[in-house]
Amino acid sequence: MKALITSWLVAMLLMFSGLAQANLTIEITRGSDRATPVAVVPFTGGDDFPEDVAQVIHDNLERSGYFDPLPRRQMLDRPSESDEVRYGNWRGLDVRYLVVGRASREGNGYRLRYELLDVSGERRMLGEVVTADQNELRGAAHYISDQIFEAITGIRGAFATRIAYVAAQGVGDNMQFTLYVADADGRNSQQVLSSQEPILSPAWSPDGRRLAYVSFETERPAIYIQDLSSGQRVRATSFQGINGAPAWSPDGRRLAMSLSKDGQPEIYVMDIASRSFDRVTNSSSIDTEPAWAPDGRSLLFTSDRSGGPQLYSHDFASGEQQRLTFTGNYNARGRFSPDGEAIFLIHRSSNGFQVARQDLDSGRLVVLSDSRFDESPSVAPNGTMVIFATQQGNNGVLGAVTADGRASFRLPSASGDVREPAWSPFLN
Numbered sequence: 001m002k003a004l005i006t007s008w009l010v011a012m013l014l015m016f017s018g019l020a021q022a023n024l025t026i027e028i029t030r031g032s033d034r035a036t037p038v039a040v041v042p043f044t045g046g047d048d049f050p051e052d053v054a055q056v057i058h059d060n061l062e063r064s065g066y067f068d069p070l071p072r073r074q075m076l077d078r079p080s081e082s083d084e085v086r087y088g089n090w091r092g093l094d095v096r097y098l099v100v101g102r103a104s105r106e107g108n109g110y111r112l113r114y115e116l117l118d119v120s121g122e123r124r125m126l127g128e129v130v131t132a133d134q135n136e137l138r139g140a141a142h143y144i145s146d147q148i149f150e151a152i153t154g155i156r157g158a159f160a161t162r163i164a165y166v167a168a169q170g171v172g173d174n175m176q177f178t179l180y181v182a183d184a185d186g187r188n189s190q191q192v193l194s195s196q197e198p199i200l201s202p203a204w205s206p207d208g209r210r211l212a213y214v215s216f217e218t219e220r221p222a223i224y225i226q227d228l229s230s231g232q233r234v235r236a237t238s239f240q241g242i243n244g245a246p247a248w249s250p251d252g253r254r255l256a257m258s259l260s261k262d263g264q265p266e267i268y269v270m271d272i273a274s275r276s277f278d279r280v281t282n283s284s285s286i287d288t289e290p291a292w293a294p295d296g297r298s299l300l301f302t303s304d305r306s307g308g309p310q311l312y313s314h315d316f317a318s319g320e321q322q323r324l325t326f327t328g329n330y331n332a333r334g335r336f337s338p339d340g341e342a343i344f345l346i347h348r349s350s351n352g353f354q355v356a357r358q359d360l361d362s363g364r365l366v367v368l369s370d371s372r373f374d375e376s377p378s379v380a381p382n383g384t385m386v387i388f389a390t391q392q393g394n395n396g397v398l399g400a401v402t403a404d405g406r407a408s409f410r411l412p413s414a415s416g417d418v419r420e421p422a423w424s425p426f427l428n
Contacts, residue, residue, distance in 0.1 A: 024186025024411035035068035044080035046103030056141035065407030164202040166420040212246035256290035368405035
């Protein structure tokens, strides 16, 4: 067992090298050929603001993969309200939806008035006045983006959600691992924990107020739960051997995890209030990486009981466990779509390790990413995108791909490695 823990730790250390900075930047790597043309006109009155609200909205819509925003240089005019719009100009540019707005200061904060217009129907679809505190201007832009996205697609927007990730600074014996929480676009990062020992597997509570994660700060893996607002944390498990892969139940009362306290790594469920444990699997194989079904009635997990890593499900009512993946000899780190109809996973093919989606009814598996060293997928709470860790040159970066694989982007740091992404739930 000591050799198993050592090999796991070495593998994690090899993932991190060089330097890492907190904020991430977005690089669009592939656009969708089905993206809807939109235009987000610069807001009147916000020239001296610390954030370009219209640009944030433009960027959000673009990276969603659903929209193809018109570059500003191609705009024939720049209206700030619906009465100023000459719809023929925008139809000539093949724009289907138009966003216009005004920005002004209000006390110590900001006042944003925006409108969403249907160009072909020449009608106002949405309009609202949004106020924001001094440090919340970017958050207001994310909120507006969410409203626009939902009004057009019918799908709740996830731009105002957050991501957690781990970055490393230094080399060799001088590594410093830091757990960050940032906006979904990689900005406004905040440090949660810093340690000279590895930090792994951050997982959000369903209310978005806490993170569970694995830390090696006591020189062996332990699972911690930390409140993000107060910074207070508790150590949930610290058994001999592996304490890994925490996953919150949908009701927030239990944590599934992989523990080797009784021999091989197995799946356990801990009641957070009582600290009592129920053992879910009992095999001679390695069982790890649990994930809850959205209804809380079953668990997804990775096991090598068939000879190589494959995904299995455990039904709590019946106790039955069944294999779910059969395409290829490596399928791991499964995560449910929010509607429970599909799973996202890491699939190994002749092209390497890639993010894939498998429909649970048909069993059909589709590779989504085009990189070769992907790991740790995490699904947006609206199911439209998957964030994951991957490799860009010699550096570890975060990548994201739409659920249909048509668009993708990356969030590299200025230098060094970032890993272990986790997408938050909806925060309100």
